[in-house]
Amino acid sequence: MNLALRDIRYHRGRFILTSIGLGLLLGVVMSMGGIYRGLFADALAVLNFTRADIWVVQQDTNGPFAENSRIPEETKYRISAVPGVAEASPLSFQTIQIERMGKPFRFYLIGHDLNxxxxxxxxxxxxxxxxxxxxxxxxxxxxxEIGEKIHLGLHDYTVVGITGKVVSASGDPAAYVSLADAQEIQFKKDNDAIRNDRVRIGANLAGIPSLSPAQAKFLRQNIAGITESTHTVNTVVARLAPGADLKEVQERISRWNHFRPISSEEQTKILTKGMIEKARKQLGLFRIILLVISAVIISLIIYTTTLDKIRTIATLKLIGSQNRVIVGMILQQSLLMGVIAYGIGYLLISLTYEKFPRRIVLEPSDLQALFVIVIAICTISSFVGIRKALKVEPAEALGG
Amino acid sequence: MYAIEVERLTKIYGKGETAVTAISDATFQVRPGELVAILGPSGSGKTTLLTAIGLINEPTHGKVVIDGAAVADEGWLPGLDLKRLRREKLGFIFQAHNLIPFLTALENVMIALEINRLTRREATERATELLASLNLGHRLHSYPTALSGGESQRVAIARALANRPKVILADEPTAALDTENGRNVMALLKKLAVENHSAILVVTHDRRMVEGFDRIFRVSDGRIVGEDGNGISRDFT
Structure with a gap:
């Protein structure tokens, strides 16, 4: 006769509620693991989708994701000419937050060369x-929706297509526009601001006594043109020709002033070790804390249910039951609770993970590891109850 | 051969100045089929005596023999498997019936049989038969919470009888019952003692419940102070 199952059958309401509670906790642990994996997936999404071998950024920066980087757009021509480079393309990135339907609407705008x-x-x-x-x-x-318009900078932009799960390192969904549009959104000033700039530059130049009025006018016209230029990008990405040596190409670009060529591998390291390291550690710690809480809760549940059964255990001992029957009852209940709670947690997270605002990536290896941990926790937690049960004297069955 | 033989049984709790003698120099025998009561007020040592005979509480001095097997002689005899002896030779009935709350009446009896290594089928058959003989055939699948006090105690009696023990030890079996149910339980025990040829030793403080017992040992302050039975009443000095 399986006493564990009989006890669960009798106290099924309590057992189910406890398992659901524990299942919710394990669901949170699973989601933490999923968010942890999701952080990686998000951080590397743009990097992986771009499929570039080299990211050329501003010198002494870890751009364009971890740090700000600005380089001239025409750098793409110089990079294209480097032996071993098959193609180069400029990219611009910016995070935008606007108001949409009365709510903050945040996204990551990527400007790219349409060619x-x-x-x-x-x-x-x-x-x-x-x-x-x-x-x-x-x-x-x-x-x-397709055809929907959104106002950015000075103009309205129409949605013509929907892409998949592309997000920034911070999890904001991405939107793509042409490079020219992205540059305009980022750098183009409105007419009043341009007029004000021109007046200010003109006044400054006019105040220089060594300049003739003609020189001042000439300079005003040209400097204004330079300051109003939007031909700046955050990075120029390059793909190598088959057989090209990455190190050699990097070395060639490094020789130029003002640029830093970052390989895709190095960019991955910057993103994962730099940008999301703290979040990763935080989540890891949070998972450990939740597992410890789960262990404490399971121990407490097993201990209190054992206390509830002291007289039953004493009676079993008195009528000659072996210790293994009593140990088996406590251990099986603990394991069953862990397995059912794990199942509830898994079901919960499987049904809801796509609705989370941030990406949740459920790796089978993570889930398997958690299952093993849950089993270990249940086994260890049951020792508290088993220890108590083994100390119960048969004489405790006597008396009122 | 006696079912229970107790000779100069003494149980002392603690040591030195704090030592308390719970039972002192108890000597008696119970034959198979005999219904015997240990009667005494609360704290007189009757439960201590029962636990020593029930292989629960190790005697400090004296001898205990159960169904011809010596179990204690100045403490437990070495190499004894107390659990096995309790399982095979003894049946227990408790004051609060102590049915396992999450098992049905049938399962409460079956558990005692399964612990004694009977197969599921054998256990089911014997438990069903036993409960039916105690007029509980209609309550086989009821949980203890659904049983009345008298019914619960009859299930407990069925569990005690399940392994056909030579000795049944009952600790205040009527304490939680009303007078009528208490008398019924005592009558049932008397009947079972005769039918099963088991020695039944009942400890109780209630003199009204021991009517019709074969013998009654009166206990006071840890000593057997008298014996009533077979029409004779005598006091020990």
Whole structure:
């Protein structure tokens, strides 16, 4: 006769509620693991979708994701000319937060050369950008419809296509526009600001006594043109020709002033070890704390249910039951509770993980490891109850 | 051969100045089929005597023999498997019936049989038969909470009888019952003693419940101070 199952059958309400509670806790542990994996996936999403071998950024920076980087757009021509480079393409990145339907609406805007690479990896609805201006492709997570318009900078942009799960390192969904549009959104000033700048520059130049009025006018016109230029990008990405040596290409670009060529591998390291390291450690610690809490809760449940059964255990001992029957009853209940709670947690997270605001990646290896940990916790936790049960004297069955 | 033989049984708790003698120099025998009561007020040592005979509480001095097997002689005899002896030779009935709350009446009896290594089928058959003989055939699948006090105690009696023990030890079996149910239980024990040829030793403080017992040992302050039975009443000095 399996006493553990009989006890559970009798106290099924209590057992189910306890298992659900524990299952919710384990669901949180699983989601923590999923968020942890999701952080990696998010951090590397743009990097992986771009499929570039080299990221050329501003010298002495870890751009364009970890640090700000600004380089001239025309650098792409110099990089394209480097032996071993098959193609180069400029990219611009910026995080935008606007108000949409009365709520903050945050996304990651990627500007790309329509003739280059680094654009939307996959179009799941609509089409890719065809016009140089005022079209955009948005990630599904932005929940925008095709044909919907959004006002950015000085203009309205129309959604023409939907792409998959592309997000920034901080988890904001990505939107793609042409490089020219992205540069305009980022750098173009409105007419009043341009007029003010021109007046200020003119006044400054006019105040220089060594300049003639003609020189001042000439300079004003040209300097204003330079300051109003938007031809700046955050990075130029390059793909290598087959057989090209990455180190050699990097070395060649490093010789130029003002640029730093970062390999894809180095960029991965910057993103994972630098940007999300603290979040990763925090989540890891949080998972450990939750597992410890789970262990304490299981121990307490097993201990209190054992206390409830003191007289039963004493009676069993008195009628000659072996210790293994009593140990088996406590251990089986603990394990069954762990297995059912794990199942509830898994079911919960499987049904809800796609609805989380941030990406949850459920790795089978993580889930298997958690299952082993849960079994170990249940086994160890049951020792508290078993220890108590083994100390119960048969004489405790006597008396009122 | 006696079912229970107790000779100069003494149990002392603690040592030195704090030592308390719970039972002192108890000597008696119980024959198979005999219904014997240990009668005494609360704290007189009757439960201590029962636990020593029940192989629960090790005697400090004296001898205990159960069904011809010596179990204690100045403490437990070495090499004894007390659990096995309790399982095979003894049956227990408790004051609060001590049915396992999460087992049905049938399962409460079956557990005693399964512990004694009977197969599920054999255990089911014997437990069903036993409960039916105690007029509980309609309560086989009821949980203890659904049973009345008298029914619960009858299930407990069925569990005590399940392994056909030579000795049944009952600790205040009527204390939780009303007078009528208490008398019924005592009558049942008397019947079972005769039918099963088991020695039944009942400890109780209630003189009203021991009517019709074969013998009654009166206990006071840890000593057997008298014996009533077979129409004779005598006091020990």
């Amino acid at each position: 280059g690479f680094g654009g939307p990896p996959l179009i799941i609805a609509g089409r890719n950008i065809r016009q140089k201006h005022y079209e955009m492709v948005v990630a599904k997570a932005m929940r925008m």
